[in-house]
Amino acid sequence: MSRTYDLDRAHVFHSWSAQAELSPMVIAGASGSEVWDEDGTRYLDFSSQLVFTNIGHQHPKVVAAIQEQAATLCTIGPPLANAARSEAARLIAERAPDGMERVFFTNGGADANEHAIRMARLHTGRHKVLSTYRSYHGGTQTAINVTGDPRRWASDTASTGTVHFFGPFLYRSEFHATTEAEECERALQHLDHVIRNEGPATIAAIILETIPGTAGIMVPPPGYLAGVRQLCDEHGIMLIADEVMSGFGRTGAWFAIDHFDVVPDLITFAKGVNSGYVPLGGVIISEAIVETFAHRAYPGGLTYSGHPLAAAAAVATITTMAEEGIVENAARLGTDVFGPGLAEIADRHACVGEVRGLGAFWAIELVADPETREPLAPYGGSSPAMNDIIAACKKAGMLPFANFNRIHVVPPCIISDDEARRGLAIIDEALAIGDAVVA
Template sequence: MPELSPEEVYDLDRAHVFHSWSAQQKISPMVIADAEGSWVTTGEGRRLLDFTSQLVFTNLGHKHPRIVEAIQRQAVELCTAAPATAVESRAVAAALIAGKAPDGMQHVFFTNGGADANEHAIRMARLHTGRHKVLSRYRSYHGGTHLAVNVTGDPRRFASDDATAGTVHFLGPFLYRSAFHATSEAEECERALAHLQQVIELEGAATIAAIVLESIPGTAGIMVPPPGYLRGVRELCDRYGIVLVLDEVMAGFGRAGRWFAYELDAADGGWRPDLITFAKGVNSGYVPLGGVVISRAIYDTFAERPYPGGLTYSGHPLACAAAVATIRAMDEEGSVANAERLGREVFGPGLAQIAERHDVVGEVRGVGAFWALELVSDPATREPLAPTGGTSPQMAAVVEACKAEGLLPFANSGRIHVVPPINISDDDARLGLDMLDRALEKSAG
């Protein structure tokens, strides 16, 4: 039983916990007392359907018995060990992750999360190429540490952007708000690639170590790249000797209906990135874990030359045991295929119907269990319901209406993201869509 009442938990939190991305005196954090499957229970005893997967990481939901049991067993057998040692859970986790990666990517460097995975991927790329500059797209998020947040392409970067991190941003494809005046996905793809090539040439290809891309941008809006875009970026990287880093921290491990989301543009297996970063869904976030999957060429750079980087908790046995259990459960339970089916049969059609009923929904986009509703105040001008990186009374009303219906929503700027666990039941998925539908109706005024 809990030792503290929900009121005591809240008071202790406000007295001592410094919350991220927040003005400390302007927040009132929800007390979560319990969670199971796709549901969380608040301190007041209310059950909310979790359409957030928290920060899009509980891919197998809360209290998955196989993951919980694996953590308990590992804690009894070997709770922790330094990263320079070889331990079973770390070795097996690396082998399982490499087994989901493309041919030729057989080594894994473990980190504590997605931000430091991206930091280390960039460090590897810089040392491998002898170059310093890094390109990444606007409307992206790569983490909150200094380099990762500077690579980020949204307003969360601004306060830390002192123009010394060696980062340059470019525009990626986003047809709904096209910067290229495109009228089709094919035009958007072609013009976005031409723009990127121009940026590379004007920045000086010989100065660029890496291009870092989310395979599908996550918190920036879940904009699935048009067919051929990622392949086109790969071709530009090959042409100019640039390392391609694909950030799969949010989109990977089943979220997009594939083990890695880039596979949506690599169905024939004809190309691969140089580095893949991951975290979140690799173990459903039960214990912090991230990492970098490394190509043979970059591995060879450090075969005889030390890699100058590491972390105290790299490949922590508890986190790796959770990853082993998660990946095996996803395999045996068909979770990745289920996410693809959910997108095709439940979320895609259901959200399209919601869009038809509500003028506030400007666009629905996504795949698998990874969707966004672009909310607008004017369908004709596509004026967003809230500014990028901000909120509005109208957006706050949508969020509050969702909670009143019993739905825990993921809101960012002028969007609602539909990102529940990838093993959510069809009944719960449809229930959540019904809740969202009613919330949009009630908040319309």
């Protein structure tokens, strides 16, 4: 093993992992849609790491912007204005829905959600926050408690004012629905009942991933988000759209909320805003909430809020995405490559229960039994078959994104058609392992 590997195992404590059971791949470099290890073996990055390298690895314009900013002004405190932060805020607000002109910068997605919730609570004078069970909002204290998936269990003290409900997911409907229209209607009725039973006057916000990411890329049915907006308006509840994973081109739009003609009160972002080249997140704030803090100090901040290197990377990323049509490319990939290609894969494999997604944001739902829809791995866990499928993808030269019983197709939004089809072919071949389980 290399010195890098040995030092990692001796000194690095990894996230979401049993430390003694890890054997991490050592990555030596990356470019575009590929990474390579210290032996020079190249891998197609079908994960965008943790779904953040939307503009691809080592984009020369973003690298150059970081270098130029480092030579000009490496860092400055958040009370002071600087050109990179001001321009990044302008570019982000320009792409947000009308009436959302202010940006509060954070270091990442979890603290963006923490601050959005704090703003909603202070604005409304209420404390409870509602979120779905199939969701992920970050690893910090409030963010992990509004998270719905099993990763919250170890930190869930039932004391953070968070309440969970079921969101729409027709393939595994909690509402015995048989159509998208039924799923939408019944999911909204369920949410209405939760609100009324929790007490509308106690609820500060509903936080939703516009399109849930790690939880399964379940595109909401037509009318659902508009219905949530209507319930929020009826009860004076703030709607927070978590766009940490789905924002900045991932779904073929600047924000996933653009697909649904709904305007939230707060939008959280991170990841794709600068493709993770330097840590950055933030909250886009509606005018009503901005006004709450016009003459009242907002009680929150971060040492590195709007860090110049991160902000310069965001300016270069957003500008380059616009100039090179990267958002449009993601949309085209969804309609021309991933949608048709995944439909063909679903037709060929008994272990594929469903494929779903938009743009460069897709999930393959794997099942052990197509009739009962028994997942190929349990909710909150893995299985030998899933582990073997992941290993087969890596052996064939592709880094997959897997969660529970799903493979997610989430490569950089700049991926070429040939690379995208090569990745799909690798998945196609690996899924024979799942078919053997079904057989």
